Amino acid sequence: MANILLFIQHVDGRVLKGTLSALSAARELKGPWQGDQIVGIALGSGAQNAAKEMLGYGLSSVRFSEDSLFEKYRAEPYARAIALAAKEQSASTVVALASSSGKDALPRVAVLLDAAQASDIIGVNADGSVKRPMYAGNIIADVELAGPNRVVTVRATAFAPAGQESGGSECALINLAGDPELHEQPRFGEIVGYEISKADRPELADASVVVSGGRALGSADNFQKVMFPLADAFGAAIGASRAAVDSGYAPNDWQVGQTGKVVAPSLYISVGISGAIQHLAGMKDSKVIVAINKDPDAPIFEVADYGLVADLFAVAPELTEKVRGLRS
Amino acid sequence: MKILVPVKRVPDWQIKLKLLPDGSGVQTDGIKWILNTFDEIAVEEAIRLKEKGGVTEIVLVSIGPEDVRARLEYALAMGADSAILIKHEGPVDSDLASRAIAEVFKKGDYSMIILGKQAIDSDANQTAQLVAARLNLPQACFASKVVVDGGAATVTREVDGGLETIKIPLPCVVSTDLRLNEPRYAALPNLIKAKKKPFEVLSLDSLGVTPDVKVKVRGLSLPSARKAGRKVGSVQELIDALQNEAKVL
Numbered sequence A: 001m002a003n004i005l006l007f008i009q010h011v012d013g014r015v016l017k018g019t020l021s022a023l024s025a026a027r028e029l030k031g032p033w034q035g036d037q038i039v040g041i042a043l044g045s046g047a048q049n050a051a052k053e054m055l056g057y058g059l060s061s062v063r064f065s066e067d068s069l070f071e072k073y074r075a076e077p078y079a080r081a082i083a084l085a086a087k088e089q090s091a092s093t094v095v096a097l098a099s100s101s102g103k104d105a106l107p108r109v110a111v112l113l114d115a116a117q118a119s120d121i122i123g124v125n126a127d128g129s130v131k132r133p134m135y136a137g138n139i140i141a142d143v144e145l146a147g148p149n150r151v152v153t154v155r156a157t158a159f160a161p162a163g164q165e166s167g168g169s170e171c172a173l174i175n176l177a178g179d180p181e182l183h184e185q186p187r188f189g190e191i192v193g194y195e196i197s198k199a200d201r202p203e204l205a206d207a208s209v210v211v212s213g214g215r216a217l218g219s220a221d222n223f224q225k226v227m228f229p230l231a232d233a234f235g236a237a238i239g240a241s242r243a244a245v246d247s248g249y250a251p252n253d254w255q256v257g258q259t260g261k262v263v264a265p266s267l268y269i270s271v272g273i274s275g276a277i278q279h280l281a282g283m284k285d286s287k288v289i290v291a292i293n294k295d296p297d298a299p300i301f302e303v304a305d306y307g308l309v310a311d312l313f314a315v316a317p318e319l320t321e322k323v324r325g326l327r328s
Numbered sequence B: 001m002k003i004l005v006p007v008k009r010v011p012d013w014q015i016k017l018k019l020l021p022d023g024s025g026v027q028t029d030g031i032k033w034i035l036n037t038f039d040e041i042a043v044e045e046a047i048r049l050k051e052k053g054g055v056t057e058i059v060l061v062s063i064g065p066e067d068v069r070a071r072l073e074y075a076l077a078m079g080a081d082s083a084i085l086i087k088h089e090g091p092v093d094s095d096l097a098s099r100a101i102a103e104v105f106k107k108g109d110y111s112m113i114i115l116g117k118q119a120i121d122s123d124a125n126q127t128a129q130l131v132a133a134r135l136n137l138p139q140a141c142f143a144s145k146v147v148v149d150g151g152a153a154t155v156t157r158e159v160d161g162g163l164e165t166i167k168i169p170l171p172c173v174v175s176t177d178l179r180l181n182e183p184r185y186a187a188l189p190n191l192i193k194a195k196k197k198p199f200e201v202l203s204l205d206s207l208g209v210t211p212d213v214k215v216k217v218r219g220l221s222l223p224s225a226r227k228a229g230r231k232v233g234s235v236q237e238l239i240d241a242l243q244n245e246a247k248v249l
């Protein structure tokens, strides 16, 4: 029997909620894939704290490194360290949240381990096959991965975050000398700039309410004037359609959809979004969907629990005011 | 410098796909095929780099059946210089594609491979990273801007928190995100001329690549549909529904 390695994604030592969803998937895979123990690897600044935190979730051993190689996420050294951790901890399966880093690094891990990879899994079947969306979520595939080594990335919205468990024991530095090529790092270049959207609202991926704006907002200025107060009234994160992002109304990492973020909040309010399949792919598993659109035939209404056919510039501010009134 | 652009043919995203009765695949008879959206962006980016100077040749490669020829010709008409079709009838997963692409790379003198970030049929988002790892090359995935200068590529990447810019030495692997560029249309006269551009047909066997896939599709199904909701007549009615029915407010 072999172990299952969880790539522990965190920000400065705070474990991402999505990592706990990936852990739930790992727990589900244990039976059908005959996994022995779940083990972990954490990298980057704060990795030791993240590693310790995960011991509370029953991981039997966790490796970490805060080496300067891992200070900022880079595909090449991260993939090498994850593969090294898999070898050191006798893991034949590697599981990670399908975040931008998870998507970026895990295929490299698959090559290093000669493993088969399934991306963005949304379920585990008793026969060991896994479920994953294809064609912008219009089709669900049951896929089987050729063993013995396997890699999966996990769609967080499909697995509830794992609860704490006892059994965690060992937390230790990973032995980086195990992979001499790790130190060839300069070959892989350097990070020269960041443009990080400022986050004074909940994270899109974790928020319980998301309000999303589309092309109909018409300008970055309108987007701010209409969507920001609406979001704040609900305590919501803000999302956007591709058209809104392409037009510069909202930053790229707010895009919801097939090629953006996938969200499943308790409440999703779409404002001036038509509901193209690529957008639906990112939000149709939300618990309650509200759509505001002036076209009664807009496809968004086919997935909306509550549809309001109206001019957004009239009703969105009214909604903002009324919800503010309720909250105060 | 030479650029390799792997492209995949996928069903047009505007058609509603139907499953085969036994759920083993999607109905593809007579459907419209397109060049994967992200691959059109990759071809466009290669052409723009060539237009800026320094790029001598853009070579396309695709692994798939004979019908893929038409899509390769379309990309040639956009402005690529030559194409390689690796003819294969069976299933192709990202792993198999990456092994074939890596072999093609080794046979040419390429400085860059530009791929799509994901094929919009399988939505795998793996091939670029797999190719980079197989060739032990640096990668810049999910690119929204690419600048090549003095033996290095400076690439802005769309990541979870916003944008990140990395500078990596050539040769390297880049995968395209949607906002990298807006692909041009191939003009009709170019479509005719494209048929005269160099077009090589190879087999997996001739490249020493075994045709096995690591990801086997066991069955397909449709996602459960959401039950239809209802229209509300006013903001007040919406708020009442959210409070009393849905209980999310």
Ligand SMILES: Cc1cc2nc3c(=O)[nH]c(=O)nc-3n(C[C@H](O)[C@H](O)[C@H](O)COP(=O)(O)OP(=O)(O)OC[C@H]3O[C@@H](n4cnc5c(N)ncnc54)[C@H](O)[C@@H]3O)c2cc1C
Residues within 6 Å of the ligand: A213, A214, A215, A216, A240, A241, A242, A243, A244, A255, A256, A257, A258, A259, A260, A261, A271, A272, A273, A274, A275, A276, A277, A278, A279, A282, A292, A293, A294, A295, A298, A310, A311, A312, A313, B013, B037, B038, B120
């Ligand atoms: C490969 C690929 C990937 C894609 N990935 C994504 C993705 O990840 N996410 C995504 O969102 N899209 C994606 N798209 C794009 C998608 O197909 C649509 O083009 C996009 O979602 C449209 O955005 P929109 O709804 O804001 O704009 P539109 O489709 O233009 O819709 C605007 C809507 O606003 C309504 N409206 C106009 N004025 C008002 C008003 N005053 N009040 C109320 N309503 C009004 C209109 O009736 C209309 O329905 C992708 C496309 C492709 C090809």
Ligand SMILES: Nc1ncnc2c1ncn2[C@@H]1O[C@H](COP(=O)(O)O)[C@@H](O)[C@H]1O
Residues within 6 Å of the ligand: B005, B006, B007, B008, B036, B038, B039, B061, B062, B063, B064, B092, B093, B094, B097, B114, B115, B116, B117, B118, B119, B120, B122, B123, B124, B125, B126, B127, B128
């Ligand atoms: N059969 C194929 N032939 C050529 N290129 C491919 C093939 N499959 C995937 N690719 C390339 O890899 C990219 C990403 O695909 P994937 O990672 O499989 O979703 C595509 O956008 C193409 O550039």
